[in-house]
Amino acid sequence: MKFSGLRVLKEGLTGNVGWTPHWRDPEPKPEYDVLIIGGGGHGLSTAYYLAKNHGMTNVAVLEKGYIGGGNIGRNTTIVRANYFLPGNSEFYSHSLKLWEGLEEDLNYNVMHSQRGIINLFHSDGQRDAFVRRGNAMVNQGDDAILLDREGVRAHLPYLDFENTRFPIYGGLYHPRGGTARHDAVAWGYARGADMRGVDLLQNCEVTGIDIENGTVRGVQTTRGAIRAKKVGIVVAGRSSQVAAMAGMRLPIESHVLQAFVTEGLKPCIDHVVTFGMGHFYISQSDKGGLVFGGDLDFYASYASRGNLPTAEHVMEAGMTLMPMIGKAKLLRSWGGIMDMTPDGSPIIDKTDTEGLFIDCGWCYGGFKAVPASGYAFAHLMATGQLHETAAAFRLDRFRTGRGILDEEGTGSQHNLH
């Protein structure tokens, strides 16, 4: 089934009866060449690029729930390439380029909107840090424009610039940054993978990983045992639990991150805006809801819901920055489980078990990474070689101390990556 404007028109005029399911619902086969554990954004994009770039189609994605039910359908949808550290910046730069061609590639409307991101700064020191970051972004081939206070005011007139604890000095503007419809990204990759022959097995929880003489042989699932030559673990917040099935102890803590959405409003916020003096960021969805979030709840948990103190903290930061949002009614809040690494950067690597690979540690920034992560992980699983854009994301950096991306040990500070 191919999507096009003409098709939408035809279906609209003929009762919308010609649409078919986006993917099949197959029974598990006894054996595949590759099994991907986890049907989130990263697992689905890996399966897609295995099929598309490497011609590997005897592949199954094993998802314990339903496609799109994990963090891929819970995030605040921000897509950007404004990372600072070498190792990260080239990876996210590659990801943004993939995003820019994604809708055509998938023949699917993921509502990628390059509405621009403005990171505000509120002190001279922060301005210096953003100048460095902006230069790094431009050197990487991405876009960055330093705005002074009047420059920010021209874009974001509704902010409180002066009558506030932290007056706004300016902002770093990243015009190619923006948002995308999160669950459509999962659906688009799922459909693309299925069309190429990948089996998407939902309600199929992996409960064990079969290893013989240091080589992976397959997995145990709630739908029976499945054999495979290669297995990829791509389960985000559940990474430690699934890796433990293979006897691995990962340098990962799972933490809750909350998000919030208001009732639908007329268009009032055109960009993605982040507050430099508190952890608060906001954009407006196409349905009109103001979508915003802040920091982790800061305790390890597998519960996908947060607590009121963090909610209050986020609301206060929002009210400080743009008092007008106090008039909006909050509609919903929810949480997701984040796979936090000690240096705030991901892992895309082989493991000590032959044929077993892992892609995890996306912290709270893995949505924007979905295309490049799948691309690089598929490359690794198909060829056995690290992809050049993801060469820094080695697992053993936490064992040897060499290659830690954040050498100052400041950990998962979002503004330092």
Ligand SMILES: Cc1cc2nc3c(=O)[nH]c(=O)nc-3n(C[C@H](O)[C@H](O)[C@H](O)COP(=O)(O)OP(=O)(O)OC[C@H]3O[C@@H](n4cnc5c(N)ncnc54)[C@H](O)[C@@H]3O)c2cc1C
């Ligand atoms: C509130 C919030 C806001 C965020 N905002 C942003 C943002 O604005 N921009 C950004 O870039 N990132 C953001 N993120 C981070 C981003 O959503 C995640 O880093 C990313 O989605 C994680 O990868 P994934 O999509 O593969 O994860 P998931 O969708 O969670 O996929 C993992 C899948 O593995 C499955 N699974 C787990 N265990 C098993 C098992 N034993 N067997 C089979 N399947 C299993 C799960 O059911 C799940 O579907 C945010 C996250 C949250 C929660």
